[in-house]
Amino acid sequence: MSDDAQLVRERTETLLRAHPPQSTEDGDFLAAQYDAGLAWVHFPEGFGGLGLGRDLQSQIQAQIAEAGGPAALAGINGIGIGMAAPTLIAFGTDGQRRRYLRDIWSGARICCQLFSEPGAGSDLAAVATRAVRDGDEWVVNGQKVWTSGAHKADIAILVARTDVDVPKHAGLTYFMVDMHQPGIEVRPLRQITGEAEFNEVFLTDVRVPDADRVGDIGQGWKVANATLNNERVAIGGGARQRETGMIGIVAGAWRDDPALRRPEMHDEMMRLWVEAEVLRLAGMRLGQQLAKGAPGPESAAMKLGFARHAQTLSGFEIELQGEEGLRFDEWAMKRPDHVDFNGRGPGYRYLRAKGNSIEGGTSEIMRNVVAERVLGLPPEHRVDKDMPFKEMPR
């Protein structure tokens, strides 16, 4: 065990002794973990970290888990912990870091992301939400969409346009925004499945102190990209067992219910089984590469593969189920806490899987990324690169 690992181990022991998980509220424990520099151990001292290697974090979490302490709140505050926090470290002021990081880690403040707009989906830099300077404040007007968790959020990370006279990438600025203020209206956005996982957020004369601007005026595109790159770190490996996930449900139905089997569908059943297995192996391989510190260029393409597979497989399942595939479990408009492909019926899986090739970068955008960044093919012709935003055809 390295010296750093030893140091971290001891500090974690001290934390656990001072705040025994059995008699400490989760929120209080997490706040103490932050104060001990054990929240994001690779962050600087004083901001939840100790300036040590990022890989030590999993050791800390394991040690806390073993002692019965709480896990990181990446599930309910993933945007705060995974995106807002590293962005504040990279671009924020010390004041901002002090204001937000501890609350983000402890879960005292939940975060959402105000990036996408109806007119700025794949073309995220085309956001039209305006922020106009008014003394020490900014006045924000516009509409955001596909905001998960906005109805539960306390703060938001926001990208808004502060200059329409320069090309689109140059006129954006990045802010932290208090979600509990007048002028912010959150409406559920109902999807094809009947549920509303996401929201639309309408901003009307919302006032944001300039002290909550992250990075320079006009630097928003760079800051937002740092955020998005943090989002992508999450994907990858993990050695799953064979037939984990949706294939387990479909193959399980074929295996356990002889009445469902159709010889004419067997080859397709097996083709999908093979695809699931090959994706599993490729994920395993990526994990092994990552563990050796050599992440493969394949990872960018894997999202394409997972989306294609989930869609083909869920489409097959409806046909396999036949009569059962014609029925549906629930159309009522609900607000699910999390997405669970496997807890619902085949119809839900089929419909929800359609989002896999849209959310987090459409498959079309991902193919561009693979072609240009991995394979080195020439970029798309860009008509809008040097055009002032206000002249851009939209």
Place this chain on the structure above:
Amino acid sequence: MSDDAQLVRERTETLLRAHPPQSTEDGDFLAAQYDAGLAWVHFPEGFGGLGLGRDLQSQIQAQIAEAGGPAALAGINGIGIGMAAPTLIAFGTDGQRRRYLRDIWSGARICCQLFSEPGAGSDLAAVATRAVRDGDEWVVNGQKVWTSGAHKADIAILVARTDVDVPKHAGLTYFMVDMHQPGIEVRPLRQITGEAEFNEVFLTDVRVPDADRVGDIGQGWKVANATLNNERVAIGGGARQRETGMIGIVAGAWRDDPALRRPEMHDEMMRLWVEAEVLRLAGMRLGQQLAKGAPGPESAAMKLGFARHAQTLSGFEIELQGEEGLRFDEWAMKRPDHVDFNGRGPGYRYLRAKGNSIEGGTSEIMRNVVAERVLGLPPEHRVDKDMPFKEMPR
């Protein structure tokens, strides 16, 4: 029967009486047919036609066939009859028409097409073969490729660059070229199948009289396009029987040889059978539209469909044949008179079908054509449209 039909019927009777097929050489009969205005009945009088409706031609050919006379030589002189001749009518001088049309119809002079080049495939307007004026002649240098029948041709239609200082479409000129002259070297171009259906043609200081220039200097792109449009008229309908063509061979093998059948391949066998049938029906439908004078926009897409089907089906056939699919009938370099998918083995069909999505417009170009001309989507970004040819990146 209309007056025109009656007139044509009588003139054909007269032709047949004056030149009884039983005692007339085919070439002589065809020459006489030309002189009687019954070769291309829609051409002007004096040039093989009578200025009547194009649809009467099939009546003439049927009448001649019934009397035992020769068919039009569209098989061996298709380029002359279907492409060079209408181009000469549209753009040629009377002298050129007199010089060539009769010989083309009678088969006295066989024609080939010198259009494509190694650097000008899909981008036909990028031809680099130069023609430089020298008094009353032009001196031609360059290399052409994918020239079918060049080794048997007497004359060629040629597109060459006469001006490199203007954008590529503006610098081309169209010529008739005597293939029996020094400086023309024809080399067989061997293909993936082992055969050489096509040739490469090398032109070295070939001299072409200005009198054989078709259309104005710089008008070559327009003239060549007229030629190519004539090429495309040929495609379309005709009510074929079910299981005609390659599907008949593959389905026949499945039907007649129980040992070949694999249950796991049955769904794909039937999928291909369905695709063949649907293409047949769509061809029938196109034919019916054409017969009503309303050619459908679908015809541009059908080439895509035929290529996709031939390739999938011939690929399947190899797998179906198994051991037999691993063998091959003939690799020797030959020069076939015509392409016969069905007279060879599965391996030949598989390899030859790969050309279906390349020759006569690649499937990529055809998809552009369908998207832009049929569906009205915006054209591709063109960097070379206004650029002098000599500056074009190649």
Place this chain on the structure above:
Amino acid sequence: MTAQPTADLLYTPDEEDLRRSVRKLLSQKATPEANAAVYDQPLEGVAPVWGELAGVGLAALLVPEEHGGAGATAREAAIAAEELGRNVAPTPFLTSAVIATTVLAHAGATDRLEALAAGESVAALALPFSARTLPAPSVTADGGRLSGRITSVAGAPGADLLIVPVVDGATTRLHLVDVGSEGVTVTPVLSLDMTRQLADIELTGAAGEALEGDASAAVEAGLLTGAALLASEQLGVAEWCLETTLDYAKTRHQFGRPIGSYQALKHRFADLFLDVSLARAAARYAADCAARGDADLAVAASVAQSFCSAVSVKAAEECVQLHGGIGMTWEYPAHLYLKRAKADQVALGTGAAHRAALGGLVGLPPA
């Protein structure tokens, strides 16, 4: 191989007239909002728009003139099906005016046809909508009283007349059951495609009027005509999806260009256009065979189902995908077409089931 007569695969001027009137009526009376409303508020009874459609004769198309019908053919019914695919209005056209009407006509129950033709009565064949052929009946008769359960019956919600296949010794007989009568329970169930909702039917000693003869031929005729015309509905779904997505791609800008200017999308549109063109030929041939009572109908219907059901799903999936986020919303009508297309793929037999059957018809057995 039977010889194939040269079928007429085009649309006649009369057929185009019919299309125009149906399309106009639907555009006025069956808005996307109204069509979507059935997901939250399932219909009680039949959608009002069906009365209007029956008013212009859609319920009467396949009823012979001597029984109060229009005496039209499957060609005209196919036009209606195309338009009802382009609009996905909730109507019992396929289930009552095509399938049930064909079954009743073949079974000789012509006294019921006049009310169907007039739109006063709506009937449903009591089989799971996924059935390609007549399955072993789940209903038995005891002294004329019917008992049993049939699940996932399309068109049953709102129908007043059920055509029930019943075990009768070694054969199957059809019984007519009035929905209002005692011992008949029709329970609508949540369906993937709520614009054609399913219901479970429970019979507990219900009264049935037995029809003469074996049920197989009449049911087969109904299912075959249904499959043939479902292809036209699938064609209509695919056409709407293609056209709507094309329009969107021409106006939606990303990165300063309409998304329809991106070549990858252009090529997908070209491929989809080809597939829809092929589907049209297949659907038209199936409709023409049904209209002429051609012996090739079974082949034509299975060819059309194999091909058109896949094209319809592909078109709807491309529609959602190429609309991006907006295509995933409840607000935009794309999802109505995706659900219809996917349910239609299973309805009256999957493509794979039709291909398996086709193998038998054209002498290409699986082994």
Place this chain on the structure above:
Amino acid sequence: MTAQPTADLLYTPDEEDLRRSVRKLLSQKATPEANAAVYDQPLEGVAPVWGELAGVGLAALLVPEEHGGAGATAREAAIAAEELGRNVAPTPFLTSAVIATTVLAHAGATDRLEALAAGESVAALALPFSARTLPAPSVTADGGRLSGRITSVAGAPGADLLIVPVVDGATTRLHLVDVGSEGVTVTPVLSLDMTRQLADIELTGAAGEALEGDASAAVEAGLLTGAALLASEQLGVAEWCLETTLDYAKTRHQFGRPIGSYQALKHRFADLFLDVSLARAAARYAADCAARGDADLAVAASVAQSFCSAVSVKAAEECVQLHGGIGMTWEYPAHLYLKRAKADQVALGTGAAHRAALGGLVGLPPA
């Protein structure tokens, strides 16, 4: 479901060293022109390059050290297979150094291995190359003399030793037959892939050395290891096709732009890159299972064959298509890869045959 140990799916530094030496040798000794020449002038005997490859140890990889071999594993052999897919040189690596060697080792005929390891002898398993499993043998023994005919045997041209499955009552026994001996005729036949030419074998009272025990286990081991490593060859073919086509697309200009700047092509490249990445994981897992003698080998081999054979064909077809006319010429090497990929798809069982078998292995029967 058996539990899956965490296989090592990466390449070790030693494996990368081996790859470099094989690739370098092949690039010097097996030019595209030389590889293409076998279509017009089939090899007599074994290609000289095989001697060179044997010289760096390729023939000895799977031979145990105690029998004069390198005692390497299927992981290293998979590296050789990848490189021999990237180059498509005509060598008996798969047929002799993998399949025949594995069969001989399993059948206990270890006395033959030393000559194989040294590259002095070349062996072939006398079965049609399309066989996934041991078929009913077509050769019979009469007083130790073998008679019968085996068609389409890969690697037989140039082999000096044939391993012949022979009917022996209810079981099958393996006999070793020396090619030079009386009553043995090996007739090379024109093959779709001339870089691995087939031959028909005719035995008329030939002398055979019978091996002990039932043939099934040894032959199955050979075919299974062959199928597992064929996946690596297919991966190599696919990699060459992808890389070569990418290079071409970056330099070939049409309409003033590199064709690789057209989005439709870019998206196809991205999809192909994904498929090749997945194929790599599948091939690597199969090789690792073979190396460890894992009980999951049969599953791994069929998964890899199902997936990699299709990816290899797709990559080769895209290679021809995206090269346009030049891809259709004899002069350009693309056709060598298309023929290899397509023949490899049938070799040792088609993808569909492997999927059918897989159904049995993982408890998913067809009906």
